[in-house]
Amino acid sequence: MTQTIDTKTVKHVANLVRLGITEEEAQKFSGQFSAIIEYFNMLNEVDTENVIPASDIVNAENVLREDVVKPSMSHDEFIKNAPNSERGYVKVPTVLGDE
Amino acid sequence: MQLHNRTLRELHELLVAKKVSSVELTKATLQRAHEVDKKLQSYVTIADDVALEQAKQADERIAKGDVTPLTGIPFAMKDAISTRGVRTTCSSKILENYVPQYNATVTQKLADSGAVLLGKTNMDEFGMGSSCENSAFFNTRNPWGLDRVPGGSSGGAAAAMSAGLCGFSIGEDTGGSVRMPAGFCNVTGMKPTYGRVSRYGLIALASSFDGIGPMTRDAYDCATVFETIAGHDEHDSTTYNSPVPHYTETIDKPVKGMKLGIPKEYFVAGMEAGVESAIQEAIRQFEKLGMEIHEVSLPNTKYALPVYYLLLFAEASSNLARMDGTRFGLSVADGAKDVIDIYLQTRRAGFGDEVKRRIMLGAYALSAGYYDAYYLKAQKVRTLLRRDFEAAFSSVDVLIAPTCPTTAFKLGEKTSDPLEMYLSDIYVVATNPAGVPSLAVPAGFSNNMPVGMQLIGKHLNEQTLFQVGHAYQQVTDWHKQLPNL
Numbered sequence: 001m002t003q004t005i006d007t008k009t010v011k012h013v014a015n016l017v018r019l020g021i022t023e024e025e026a027q028k029f030s031g032q033f034s035a036i037i038e039y040f041n042m043l044n045e046v047d048t049e050n051v052i053p054a055s056d057i058v059n060a061e062n063v064l065r066e067d068v069v070k071p072s073m074s075h076d077e078f079i080k081n082a083p084n085s086e087r088g089y090v091k092v093p094t095v096l097g098d099e
Numbered sequence: 100m101q102l103h104n105r106t107l108r109e110l111h112e113l114l115v116a117k118k119v120s121s122v123e124l125t126k127a128t129l130q131r132a133h134e135v136d137k138k139l140q141s142y143v144t145i146a147d148d149v150a151l152e153q154a155k156q157a158d159e160r161i162a163k164g165d166v167t168p169l170t171g172i173p174f175a176m177k178d179a180i181s182t183r184g185v186r187t188t189c190s191s192k193i194l195e196n197y198v199p200q201y202n203a204t205v206t207q208k209l210a211d212s213g214a215v216l217l218g219k220t221n222m223d224e225f226g227m228g229s230s231c232e233n234s235a236f237f238n239t240r241n242p243w244g245l246d247r248v249p250g251g252s253s254g255g256a257a258a259a260m261s262a263g264l265c266g267f268s269i270g271e272d273t274g275g276s277v278r279m280p281a282g283f284c285n286v287t288g289m290k291p292t293y294g295r296v297s298r299y300g301l302i303a304l305a306s307s308f309d310g311i312g313p314m315t316r317d318a319y320d321c322a323t324v325f326e327t328i329a330g331h332d333e334h335d336s337t338t339y340n341s342p343v344p345h346y347t348e349t350i351d352k353p354v355k356g357m358k359l360g361i362p363k364e365y366f367v368a369g370m371e372a373g374v375e376s377a378i379q380e381a382i383r384q385f386e387k388l389g390m391e392i393h394e395v396s397l398p399n400t401k402y403a404l405p406v407y408y409l410l411l412f413a414e415a416s417s418n419l420a421r422m423d424g425t426r427f428g429l430s431v432a433d434g435a436k437d438v439i440d441i442y443l444q445t446r447r448a449g450f451g452d453e454v455k456r457r458i459m460l461g462a463y464a465l466s467a468g469y470y471d472a473y474y475l476k477a478q479k480v481r482t483l484l485r486r487d488f489e490a491a492f493s494s495v496d497v498l499i500a501p502t503c504p505t506t507a508f509k510l511g512e513k514t515s516d517p518l519e520m521y522l523s524d525i526y527v528v529a530t531n532p533a534g535v536p537s538l539a540v541p542a543g544f545s546n547n548m549p550v551g552m553q554l555i556g557k558h559l560n561e562q563t564l565f566q567v568g569h570a571y572q573q574v575t576d577w578h579k580q581l582p583n584l
Contacts, residue, residue, distance in 0.1 A: 005463070016462040017416055018423070018439065019455060020447035033460060036518055040405040043476050046483065053478035056337075057307070057485060057534035058294040058558075063336035077200050083430035092425050092438040 005033040102127050103263030104581055107172060107320040110266055114161055114171045121161065121171030124266075125154035125215050128173045132217065132264040135584055138245060140237050141258040143178050145218040146185050153215040160213050168323050170213030175265035177256045178219040179226060180311065181300035182206050185216065189302050190234035191224045193422045193429045193449030203300020204332045205269065205311050212327050217265055220255030224451045225419065226273050226304040228252050229523045231280075232514055233453045240510070241283060242582035243548055247507040250280030253314070257284040260314045262584055267324050268314045273304045274407050275502070275527025277312045278539035282502030282551015285541045287321050287568065287578060288314040292559050293534035294339050296325075297332035305414035308407075308531040317578050318540065318568035322346035325561065339559065346565045354570045355389030357563075360495030364400035365526060371505045373545020378501050381542045381552050381571065385499070388570055393495050397487040402480050403529035408521060409464050409477040410532065416461025422449065456517060485533045488555075497567050498555040500526050502539050506548035530555055538564040541577040549577075 007026040010033065014021040021029075075088050084091040102110070102124055113119045129147055136142055150173060157171035176182060179189050181199040183206070188194045202210065209216070223233035231239040231254030239254045241247040242262040249258040253270030257280035260268045270277040272290035281288030289312040296311045303309060313324035329343045361382065366375070386392055424430035424445025431444040450458075464473035491498060503523060513520045530537045535555055542552035556564045572578050 009463070010459065013459045013462045013466065014455075016466065017420070017458045018442035018446055019450070019459065020443035021455075025455075029456060029459065032456060032517055033463070036408075036456075036460065036521075037463075039518055040409055040473065043402060043405050043409075043473075043480055046399070046402055046476075046480050048476065048479035048483070051479040051482050053475055054481040054485065054532070055478075057532075058337060058339065060294075060337060065333070073200060080200060081197065081427035083424065083427075084432075090426055092441065093432075093435055094437045 005030055005037060103131055106316050107168065107266055107323055110172050111168050115166060117161070121154040121157040121215060122151065124171065125150050125173045125217070128217060128265060132259070135262050135264055138584065139240050139242060139258050139262055141220055141239050141249070141255040141262070141264060142175065142218045143188055143190060143221050143236060143255065144186050146216060149185055150215050150217045157213045157215055167212040167327070169209065169327055171215065172266040173215040173217045174209065175217050175220050175256060175259045175268040176206065177222055177253050177268070177270050179222060179271050179302045180205060180269060181302070182216060182219065185219065187219065187302070189225045190222045190236055191449065191451070191454070192235045193445070195429065197428050201300065204297035204334060205328045206300060208328050220253070220259050220268060222255055223252035224454050225302070225415070226252040226271065226276055227415070227453045227457055229275070229279060229520055230508070230513065231255065232510065233451060235451050238510055241507045242584055243285065244507065247509055247548065248283070250283035250503070250507060252276040254280045256314050257281050257286055257288070260284070260286045260316070261582055263581070267320060269311060269328070270314050271301060271309060271311050272531070273308045274411060274531045275524045277314060278502045278527050278537060278551065278553050279524065281314055281539035283507040283549060285549035285577070285580060285582070286314050287316065287318050287541065288312060288539045289321050289325055289561065289564070290530060290537045291325070291329065291561060292536040294337045295329050295536070295559065295561065297330070297335040297338050299332055299334035303418040305411040306418060307414060308411065317572050318538065318565050319347060319350060321538070322350055322565040341559065344562055346562055349562065350565050350569045352566055353389070354385070354567050357390050357497065357567070358393055358495040359385050359390045360393050360395035360491055360498045362397045362400065362491065362498055362500060363394050364397050365500040369504050370501065371545060374501050374503070374505060374550050377543035377545060377550040378499065378552055382499060384571060384574060388574065395491045395495055395498065397491055397529070399480065399483045399487050400529060403484055403532065404521065404525055406477045406480045406484060406532055407528040409473050410481065412457045412461035413465050413474050414461070416458040416465065419454065419458050422446065424449070453517065481532045484529055488533045488535050492557045496556070496563055500553055500555065502527055502551035502553050506545050506550060527553065534558060536561045536564060538568050540568045540571060541580070543577050
């Protein structure tokens with residue numbers, strides 16, 4: 001399975017991770033991605049028939065606790081790092097649809 | 100009194116005997132850090148005021164006799180670990196002015212022990228790199244050769260420790276990021292068992308691999324710091340409940356009769372001759388110490404690198420989604436008409452090329468049509484990698500390998516080809532998908548640059564690694580060699 005990753009695919013994945021990208025950048029990444037993915041394709045050699053995918057490595061079990069109210073960071077402190085806020089809320093432009 | 104070349108226990112003895120105060124020690128270390136860092140650039144932030152305040156408090160504790168082995172000792176922290184009130188950047192433009200409102204659990208435990216936070220050290224942006232050259236701010240230089248890299252991603256923490264710009268440092272290892280720079284800079288460093296040290300407050304790279312660990316002058320010091328930072332944390336449900344052993348109490352136990360495994364797949368073409376001869380010499384030392392030497396096989400070793408990188412890309416693409424320009428960090432909103440526009444602009448301006456590459460490739464490996472071939476396939480081979488270690492540890496106690504096929508390479512040597520940079524991690528990445536602990540120990544020199552070896556152990560068996568590393572350091576003095584700065 002050899003495939004090249006064209007600029008259209010690069011722009012598609014850039015959009016998936018919400019990353020603005022120019023045509024020039026898409027071209028640069030396209031060449032680099034193809035080389036990296038080709039290297040990763042060596043995994044195809046491995047027989048993984050009947051192998052269970054790793055889900056955790058510590059043999060973890062569910063951790064449960066009582067749902068009790070405890071002191072936590074104050075609202076004012078919490079909102080301190082927001083670049084734009086109003087009355088204790090994070091403020092952003094339109095999220096859905098047109099204004 | 101020269102203080103920068105001391106071990107932690109020497110510094111501790113000086114402090115409790117009141118031959119030096121924490122304020123004096125901290126001032127001397129800050130002065131040296133400011134001076135030497137003109138050459139090395141290991142720190143992103145030196146927090147003079149915070150350090151002096153904490154040192155004063157430490158002296159009050161010492162006066163009252165309320166001391167731990169770390170009280171009053173200045174340390175440096177990788178800039179991926181949250182420190183309340185002290186800027187935490189991950190060496191990224193997107194967090195350049197981010198000041199956390201809370202402490203990571205490791206930060207809090209060190210504060211409770213009375214250790215003194217000196218500052219935050221440079222790294223590859225978000226831990227993505229093997230040379231520190233992916234820092235958005237500047238390159239850190241190797242104290243053993245200023246034209247060479249310190250390794251990565253915890254390169255600043257390794258360089259600062261090596262040069263004596265702190266008493267100890269705290270790094271973080273997702274796929275070699277403590278051990279590889281420790282090897283390049285001639286310091287001792289621990290990558291813990293996954294789940295032994297809390298990740299709460301660590302800015303996540305790959306949540307199923309990340310492990311915080313100390314970098315120190317020797318294995319004894321490493322055990323001392325590790326005892327302080329390890330343990331269960333209600334804020335991190337992947338941490339083990341089992342009690343943390345007192346590693347230093349049993350560190351002197353003889354290693355005679357223990358079994359050392361040499362993974363044959365690690366000793367193949369491509370290793371620098373001076374690195375190979377240093378590791379062979381270390382194996383002879385272990386034999387002299389009475390250890391039994393056995394060849395073992397980790398048959399899936401060559402697949403560790405693609406497994407590690409594929410899973411890391413996938414996890415990072417998800418973890419870094421929180422850097423979105425709305426709740427903290429950089430925000431670029433030039434004429435933004437909707438919130439998605441803020442995401443697109445902020446992330447384009449705030450992330451460096453390596454971060455962009457990795458989150459895009461992660462999204463690719465997770466996307467419809469490619470998920471089975473890449474992400475799921477890698478998780479299956481990860482199971483095989485773990486089984487390799489389990490099989491090896493059914494016949495031996497410890498494995499030995501180099502930390503890198505070469506010594507520290509030159510600045511700029513590998514920056515043009517991302518894949519070639521990834522290949523420098525070949526010896527250190529397999530442990531993280533398997534979750535096993537590994538201790539990096541100085542093992543000699545090749546062309547005057549340090550060679551690192553790693554000792555790999557069973558899950559939760561840091562004890563054995565400290566013991567074997569300490570035994571080696573009783574009969575060698577590589578770890579005592581200091582760079583000429």
